[in-house]
Amino acid sequence: MRKLALASALAALSAGSAAAQPSGTMTLMAYSGIFQDNYTAVVIDPFKARHPGLEVTYFGPGTSSQMLGLLRSQRSSPQTDVVIMDTTTAAIACREGLVEKLTPAEMPVLDELVPLAREAGGECGPAVTFDHFVIVYDSTKVTPPPTSLKALWDERWRGRLSVSAPPNIQGLVLTAIVERMEGGDYRRGVDRAIARLRELAPLVQTFNPTPDGYSLILNDQVTFATGWNARAQLYHDQSNGRIGVMLPEEGTAFQINTINVVANGPNRAAARAFVSHALSAEAQAAFTDRMFYGPTNARAAPKPEALARTAVDPRYRDRVIPLDWNDIVRLRDAWNNRWRREVIAAGAR
Structure with missing residues (x-):
């Protein structure tokens, strides 16, 4: 009887383990x-x-x-x-x-x-x-390697910039970083960032890179682009270092x-x-x-x-700015509208 009970228990345990295995x-x-x-x-x-x-x-x-x-x-x-x-x-x-x-x-x-x-x-x-925000660049054209976000405002790169604008999340992160770069805090407003980005707009070739900024660099269409680190590091390796990756000294965000x-x-x-x-x-x-x-x-x-x-x-x-994403979600539409009216419009003039 004990052997029968033990055998039944083991069978039940085995069936239970099998049932616990996901299938389908x-x-x-x-x-x-x-x-x-x-x-x-x-x-x-x-x-x-x-x-x-x-x-x-x-x-x-x-x-x-x-x-x-x-x-x-x-x-x-x-x-x-x-x-x-x-x-x-x-x-x-x-x-x-x-x-x-x-x-x-x-x-x-x-x-x-x-x-x-x-x-x-x-x-x-x-x-x-x-992941975190980075600036990618063509290392065959930019020497020495840049360390500051301010490199984007150099007139040498007029028409050679790719910036992913909101609603792309890169644009939202860039807004917070530039506000900090200009001595502000995105939680209290982004007037400083919008003003500085408005100055950048005439240098930008595209605010909607297709297929992405990394490819535009490799195709020699732009020299700098906003990006994400993980993909940038892969493209760096695949391009034998042509894609350079800068984590700006002014900060980044996850x-x-x-x-x-x-x-x-x-x-x-x-x-x-x-x-x-x-x-x-x-x-x-x-x-x-x-x-x-x-x-x-x-x-x-x-x-x-x-x-x-x-x-x-x-x-x-x-260097990582502690963004509160609940705040960003709440502010996103207002930032999107300001980019369209004040930043992108400035680049079209």
């Missing part, structure tokens, strides 16, 4: 291009190897705004399980109930994250990557991507398992090593040479 198909919505290629290689593929009964479909619509639009259109019948999007857009998705609220009781890995990562997502999904479980998604078990994996120390370190995003898990141990190329490195932390 899970859909991740995130950025396309080089983000998709590298994220698949070092985060998704190892996850799939651990869950052979699960298939992961990657869907990359392009921008966070497009992702938000898709979540809204699919509210009654979601087709996505997990979404990676920037923190300002994710805050809207959280407020509208399009993504789930997460707690450490349900997902213990949340307690391993640095405080900023938890704060960035509010009650919903936390930060999964830290661009934060959060990872969220879609509310009422078709495969909730797989979604939660994947989010836990993506936030783990192992996956975080692997993605920093691969693509130079700063890790959000405090226990992550990326290679020192990779960490040194991010603003998370201790040498650069004092």
Whole structure:
């Protein structure tokens, strides 16, 4: 009888373990291009190897705004399980109930994250990557390597600048940095930044770089461009150093991507398992090593040479402006309007 009871218990345990393994198909919505290629290689593929009964479909619509639009259109019948999007857009998705609220009781890995990562997502999904604002430049034309944001205002570069204007998040971050450069504080207003950017506008070739500022440099269309560090570092390596990367001495700010479980998604078990994996120390370190995003898990141990190329490195932390993204979300429309009326219009004259 005891043997029979033990056998039954073991069978039940085995069945329970099998049931706990996510299976079927899970859909991740995130950025396309080089983000998709590298994220698949070092985060998704190892996850799939651990869950052979699960298939992961990657869907990359392009921008966070497009992702938000898709979540809204699919509210009654979601087709996505997990979404990676920037923190300002994710805050809207959280407020509208399009993504789930997460707690450490349900997902213990949340307690391993640095405080900023938890704060960035509010009650919903936390930060999964830290990127930061940089200026990229053509190192074959700009010598010595620039260190200051003020290099952009040099008349030598008239018509050779690419600046991503709002609603692109780069433009919002640039506004806060320039306000600080001019002795102000974005929380009290951006008059100083707008005035200084108005002076820059006539030197700018495009406020809407297509496909992006990195490509415009490599195609010899511009000399300087606003950018994000992770992609800039990859393009630096791929171009044999032609793409130079400057972390301005005036400061930078983190661009934060959060990872969220879609509310009422078709495969909730797989979604939660994947989010836990993506936030783990192992996956975080692997993605920093691969693509130079700063890790959000405090226990992550990326290679020192990779960490040194991010603003998370201790040498650069004092340059990081602590943006309150709740403030930025609230101020975004007003800043967008001022850019259109006062900055972009000045460049068209």
